[in-house]
Amino acid sequence: MAIQKILFASLLICSLIQSIHGAEKLRLFKELDKGALDVTTKPSREGPGVVLDAGKDTLNITWTLSSIGSKREAEFKIIKVKLCYAPPSQVDRPWRKTHDELFKDKTCPHKIIAKPYDKTLQSTTWTLERDIPTGTYFVRAYAVDAIGHEVAYGQSTDDAKKTNLFSVQAISGRHASLDIASICFSVFSVVALVVFFVNEKRKAKIEQSK
Amino acid sequence: MAHNHSNEDGSIGTSLHGVTAREQVFSFSVQEDVPSSQAVRTNDPTAKFALPVDSEHRAKVFKPLSFAKPHMRAFHLGWISFFTCFISTFAAAPLVPVIRDNLDLTKTDIGNAGVASVSGAIFSRLAMGAVCDLLGARYGTAFSLMLTAPAVFSMSFVADAGSYLAVRFMIGFCLATFVSCQYWTSVMFTGKIIGLVNGCAGGWGDMGGGVTQLLMPMVFHVIKLTGATPFTAWRFAFFIPGILQIVMGILVLTLGQDLPDGNLSTLQKSGQVSKDKFSKVFWFAVKNYRTWILFMLYGFSMGVELTINNVISGYFYDRFNLTLHTAGIIAASFGMANFFARPFGGYASDVAARLFGMRGRLWILWILQTVGALFCIWLGRASSLPIAILAMMLFSMGTQAACGALFGVAPFVSRRSLGLISGLTGAGGNFGSGVTQLLFFSSSRFSTAEGLSLMGVMAVVCSLPVAFIHFPQWGSMFLRPSQDGEKSKEEHYYGAEWTEEEKSLGLHEGSIKFAENSRSERGRKAMLADIPTPETGSLAHV
Numbered sequence: 001m002a003i004q005k006i007l008f009a010s011l012l013i014c015s016l017i018q019s020i021h022g023a024e025k026l027r028l029f030k031e032l033d034k035g036a037l038d039v040t041t042k043p044s045r046e047g048p049g050v051v052l053d054a055g056k057d058t059l060n061i062t063w064t065l066s067s068i069g070s071k072r073e074a075e076f077k078i079i080k081v082k083l084c085y086a087p088p089s090q091v092d093r094p095w096r097k098t099h100d101e102l103f104k105d106k107t108c109p110h111k112i113i114a115k116p117y118d119k120t121l122q123s124t125t126w127t128l129e130r131d132i133p134t135g136t137y138f139v140r141a142y143a144v145d146a147i148g149h150e151v152a153y154g155q156s157t158d159d160a161k162k163t164n165l166f167s168v169q170a171i172s173g174r175h176a177s178l179d180i181a182s183i184c185f186s187v188f189s190v191v192a193l194v195v196f197f198v199n200e201k202r203k204a205k206i207e208q209s210k
Numbered sequence: 211m212a213h214n215h216s217n218e219d220g221s222i223g224t225s226l227h228g229v230t231a232r233e234q235v236f237s238f239s240v241q242e243d244v245p246s247s248q249a250v251r252t253n254d255p256t257a258k259f260a261l262p263v264d265s266e267h268r269a270k271v272f273k274p275l276s277f278a279k280p281h282m283r284a285f286h287l288g289w290i291s292f293f294t295c296f297i298s299t300f301a302a303a304p305l306v307p308v309i310r311d312n313l314d315l316t317k318t319d320i321g322n323a324g325v326a327s328v329s330g331a332i333f334s335r336l337a338m339g340a341v342c343d344l345l346g347a348r349y350g351t352a353f354s355l356m357l358t359a360p361a362v363f364s365m366s367f368v369a370d371a372g373s374y375l376a377v378r379f380m381i382g383f384c385l386a387t388f389v390s391c392q393y394w395t396s397v398m399f400t401g402k403i404i405g406l407v408n409g410c411a412g413g414w415g416d417m418g419g420g421v422t423q424l425l426m427p428m429v430f431h432v433i434k435l436t437g438a439t440p441f442t443a444w445r446f447a448f449f450i451p452g453i454l455q456i457v458m459g460i461l462v463l464t465l466g467q468d469l470p471d472g473n474l475s476t477l478q479k480s481g482q483v484s485k486d487k488f489s490k491v492f493w494f495a496v497k498n499y500r501t502w503i504l505f506m507l508y509g510f511s512m513g514v515e516l517t518i519n520n521v522i523s524g525y526f527y528d529r530f531n532l533t534l535h536t537a538g539i540i541a542a543s544f545g546m547a548n549f550f551a552r553p554f555g556g557y558a559s560d561v562a563a564r565l566f567g568m569r570g571r572l573w574i575l576w577i578l579q580t581v582g583a584l585f586c587i588w589l590g591r592a593s594s595l596p597i598a599i600l601a602m603m604l605f606s607m608g609t610q611a612a613c614g615a616l617f618g619v620a621p622f623v624s625r626r627s628l629g630l631i632s633g634l635t636g637a638g639g640n641f642g643s644g645v646t647q648l649l650f651f652s653s654s655r656f657s658t659a660e661g662l663s664l665m666g667v668m669a670v671v672c673s674l675p676v677a678f679i680h681f682p683q684w685g686s687m688f689l690r691p692s693q694d695g696e697k698s699k700e701e702h703y704y705g706a707e708w709t710e711e712e713k714s715l716g717l718h719e720g721s722i723k724f725a726e727n728s729r730s731e732r733g734r735k736a737m738l739a740d741i742p743t744p745e746t747g748s749l750a751h752v
Contacts, residue, residue: 133311173441186360
């Protein structure tokens with residue numbers, strides 16, 4: 001019963017929070033000013049078939065106001081640069097799906113950097129973090145206004161997201177120490193069972209022969 | 211095959227005995243002259259037990275807060291072992307958002323691994339009956355726990371979709387502890403209370419599927435705080451269920467006892483006992499059409515529950531943009547409802563039987579399962595978080611109560627093949643889970659939300675066959691009991707499982723006694739019968 005009460009209370013709280021947040025959700029990607037920023041990426045290793053290593057390789061990213069510019073340039077306060085999945089990495093993976101509704105859009109979950117907006121050329125060198133999954137990526141920079149809403153964007157690839165993509169290979173996450181610990185525990189488990197079993201059988205034989 | 215302590219020692223594989231808890235205590239029979247099948251006599255006739263016991267030294271009272279040797283200790287070791295196995299089997303589910311990034315899994319890979327995680331138990335549950343017969347409940351449990359622990363630890367080695375699926379498949383074998391747990395409580399507790407005992411053991415064990423949704427994200431978070439990257443932290447998190455399994459295995463072997471009087475290997479079997487033939491038991495189970503209807507029904511109550519354990523955390527995480535923690539809490543509530551919902555289902559079945567007999571049980575089963583499934587449809591369609599949580603809670607209560615109610619019916623389907631039918635029904639639960647995961651959650655054809663609604667629709671449709679379960683002596687949902695003088699007797703139904711030759715040898719006596727006691731399934735009319743019907747609980751379930 002206690003669980004039901006807690007759940008009911010959280011239900012009420014959730015619905016309150018929801019009603020407060022309600023208005024924000026319907027901001028759409030297509031309403032943003034396209035191509036407002038020129039974004040370039042230069043991986044530390046380049047060439048045909050090169051796959052970057054997460055945790056080791058770096059990206060040199062630059063961004064600046066593009067020649068097309070934006071009507072809403074005056075609102076630009078912060079530039080948020082993000083790592084985004086290219087279409088090949090979205091296949092059969094609905095949790096990475098591109099939605100027009102910005103709140104639901106899952107294309108660009110990985111934050112690279114956020115810097116205040118400056119009309120001059122900005123750049124950063126970013127090491128691919130160790131929790132980046134294996135996949136094909138591009139970089140997108142959102143121009144965000146004072147209240148945190150996206151206003152415009154620019155990306156390192158074209159509209160169809162086909163050119164200038166780069167591949168990343170994730171870390172395996174495996175560790176020699178983990179492997180060894182795992183083997184030790186497994187062996188202990190089986191051996192302990194066998195020891196108990198053999199011991200009891202032996203005791204039973206002794207009992208029987210008495 | 212239920213353990214009738216008067217004259218049957220199940221041969222290998224028959225004795226999922228007591229799995230349903232319909233063991234009868236006969237008020238006037240003290241079977242001293244007939245050798246007991248499970249080798250119970252010790253040299254010390256004044257064996258002292260903490261709880262009052264019957265002639266077989268089975269406890270007559272259930273005291274959940276006690277750890278007294280050997281009865282309550284067996285109960286607690288049994289259900290906690292089963293609980294631990296549920297934790298291990300579904301440990302991956304709340305961590306899937308991290309695992310899928312580490313191993314570059316697709317939705318198909320994740321779905322297939324989910325199917326694999328419940329498939330292993332189909333076979334291991336059937337085999338566990340034999341293992342318990344041969345080695346006793348302690349070793350049955352310990353084997354299950356300690357031989358699958360290496361599979362849990364081997365998550366450290368997993369590098370791609372194939373190895374992930376293989377490991378989840380192997381971990382899934384440990385769900386056989388369900389059978390060993392029920393077997394153990396049935397030798398420790400007398401027939402009158404075994405329904406409640408098994409109901410608690412089963413329901414509390416099932417809670418593990420809920421607790422794991424909370425435990426694993428918490429463990430993962432703590433490990434990350436020590437500085438590990440996410441892709442290493444989740445692997446390390448699996449050490450917790452693995453170590454729990456080893457600890458429980460050792461506790462079971464050191465603190466537990468197979469039988470009220472001692473351990474199986476140190477007691478000697480006395481006298482000649484007749485074993486029932488496995489082939490006969492198997493044949494009568496398989497030939498009875500009701501077995502297969504129950505197989506399908508359980509596939510869409512317990513099966514749905516197992517599927518939800520695998521998908522619900524990821525569903526809330528993805529659809530409502532929650533953190534791993536919050537999604538885990540919500541998902542956990544689903545499994546935790548088992549604490550009350552399942553025993554309630556069995557209780558509701560009992561109450562319905564008191565009023566309307568077996569027909570009441572069948573209606574209750576249908577109502578609970580259909581209502582649960584309707585709420586599942588609603589869950590898939592809910593687009594706001596509070597509504598989704600509400601739908602999920604109502605869905606969980608309906609479906610889990612249906613699991614309990616089903617085992618109010620199962621014990622009456624057969625007396626001779628009782629244990630095997632329970633084992634088959636249990637396997638049906640896993641089978642149903644495999645099917646629903648394969649159909650609705652393993653491809654990008656349906657979104658998870660659509661999959662949930664479609665699964666609910668399928669569950670509604672597949673709950674309809676309960677209308678076809680007809681007992682000549684008690685009727686069915688829509689038909690009255692047979693008017694024929696012969697067929698309307700319980701003895702005729704249960705006696706039909708024995709050949710004339712076997713009847714002449716008196717092998718069917720247990721069934722006849724059971725038939726007499728089952729007259730209570732006629733409903734209120736049974737009160738008018740002059741044979742006193744003992745109160746029987748029916749919260750036994752797999």
